[in-house]
Amino acid sequence: MLAMISRLLKNQEVIKATLSHQKHKLVMLTASEWDKLKKLETLLEPCRWLKIASALDPRFKDLKHLPKGEREEVWTSLEVLLQNEPSKTTSKPLEEPAKKRSLLFLTSDSESDDDVIGLNRALNRYKAEPSICMEACPLQWWSTHAGAHQELSVLACKYLASPATSVPCERLFSLAGNIVQKRRAALASENVDKLVCLSNWLREA
Numbered sequence: 001m002l003a004m005i006s007r008l009l010k011n012q013e014v015i016k017a018t019l020s021h022q023k024h025k026l027v028m029l030t031a032s033e034w035d036k037l038k039k040l041e042t043l044l045e046p047c048r049w050l051k052i053a054s055a056l057d058p059r060f061k062d063l064k065h066l067p068k069g070e071r072e073e074v075w076t077s078l079e080v081l082l083q084n085e086p087s088k089t090t091s092k093p094l095e096e097p098a099k100k101r102s103l104l105f106l107t108s109d110s111e112s113d114d115d116v117i118g119l120n121r122a123l124n125r126y127k128a129e130p131s132i133c134m135e136a137c138p139l140q141w142w143s144t145h146a147g148a149h150q151e152l153s154v155l156a157c158k159y160l161a162s163p164a165t166s167v168p169c170e171r172l173f174s175l176a177g178n179i180v181q182k183r184r185a186a187l188a189s190e191n192v193d194k195l196v197c198l199s200n201w202l203r204e205a
Contacts, residue, residue: 003073005037005040005041006041008037009034009037009038009041012034016028048077049159051063051066051070051074051077052074052077052078052081052155052159053159053160054066054074055074055075055078056078056138056152056155056156056159056160057138057160058129058131058132058136058138058141058142059131059132059133059134059136059138060131061126061127061129061131062131075123075127078123078155079119079120079123081155082119082122082123082151082152082155083119085151085154085155119151122149122151122152123152125148125149126149126152129145138156138160139156139157139160142156142157142160176192176196179192179195179196179199180192
């Protein structure tokens with residue numbers, strides 16, 4: 001759905017020009033409706049990254065939770081991300097002679113093709129890995145298999161990283177607010193701590 005909306009917005013002017021020269025009974029989208037489509041594209045954009053994160057998670061990399069038609073799109077997006085990922089080697093290359101440099105330019109196309117083939121092999125090698133159990137930690141899996149999947153491990157660290165959040169802290173304050181009320185204002189601080197701990201333990205039990 002996201003890809004369809006993106007293509008529609010990208011070809012907006014072409015669609016308008018084509019339909020304006022043809023006889024049809026179609027009702028063209030208004031400016032406000034085009035704006036709604038742009039907003040919808042913005043809302044759906046995080047879903048794409050969620051799919052990529054699922055593909056990089058060894059627990060869900062089979063993508064069985066997605067329709068079959070969308071699975072190949074996810075792997076294609078992942079391949080594009082791999083191509084855009086900068087190389088790990090940051091050392092400055094040595095100056096090469098002019099003759100050698102000209103030969104390298106002649107073979108640049110074949111080298112780029114080899115890079116694409118190498119990325120496809122990296123993805124296929126990762127796909128061939130068995131899925132891990134739901135209780136296993138995907139970050140630990142990548143830490144162990146980073147050597148075998150160097151290109152993908154960099155993306156995995158980006159997309160599987162835990163976002164910073166204050167939700168657990170806010171939940172704790174909410175829990176304490178339910179315990180310390182006007183009718184229980186005489187509770188000692190030690191008893192409040194004990195009640196909060198007991199409530200938390202009961203939830204986790």
